Amino acid sequence: MKKVPRISESEWMVMRVLWERSPLTANEVVERLSSKARWKPKTVKTLIDRLVKKGAVKFEKEGRRHKYYPAIGRDECIATERQSFLRRVYGGITKPMLAAFLEDAELSADDIAELKEILEQKAEE
Amino acid sequence: MKKVPRISESEWMVMRVLWERSPLTANEVVERLSSKARWKPKTVKTLIDRLVKKGAVKFEKEGRRHKYYPAIGRDECIATERQSFLRRVYGGITKPMLAAFLEDAELSADDIAELKEILEQKAEE
DNA sequence: GACGTTGGATTACATGTGTAATATTTTATG
């Protein structure tokens, strides 16, 4: 289990686009972020560079352009963030916290069914 | 709805002890944190000062000592963190994210029943 | 009342983050 680096709020936006589709050139990343954030291209470039330095993103040279792609898994990063969040705020996963999440969520009927399924499984343990 | 300030990871530890019991003197906070973190007293004092500056903590003078207490609610702060986390990581609350939480959780039968209750309520909407 | 002790106030300093601008290198074009 390799350790995932710490990824800042802004960097997460970059990671999200790369996880969605990659490899991408810097400009493509800028393009895909333009709807989500109003950063100057240079700012996005800085974020990409920092992610490369942290080992979260790698690239291959294709001609003079670099094609960037994630070097770490989305699920791993999410798990790390989730745990950090829970430790910080609740000191662990708690029922009130889950209740709050569920209340806030927008869920389809299928989603609800699936989550109930999980709960039923747990009830049997 | 007043806006809660941003609270850093270390600051959260301080807030947690103050939410648990307050008011406390700086030294009492240091004392209560000593099992959780190995910070020098001055470090804890700095964290408290920053929280005061942010408006997250207030104090009253009792003789020459200050008695500190939270100025913002735990639940509000948690809600803010939760939303920040979700926006960052998932771009909002999603079913897969909820599923991951539920899978990880340690829940009693009552907890499970209550959560199912919430889901059923949502199914009716 | 001088003095040490004990808290609070001020200052420190490296690293991270948000947000870019400038400089340099590579490439396409005339």
Place this chain on the structure above:
DNA sequence: CATAAAATATTACACATGTAATCCAACGTC
């Protein structure tokens, strides 16, 4: 080939954060 265009690399700079140390003021003690 010279030069403009484009991409990458380097530099910038203020504020946040982790982690304290030092300075100063009030209080109790002799």
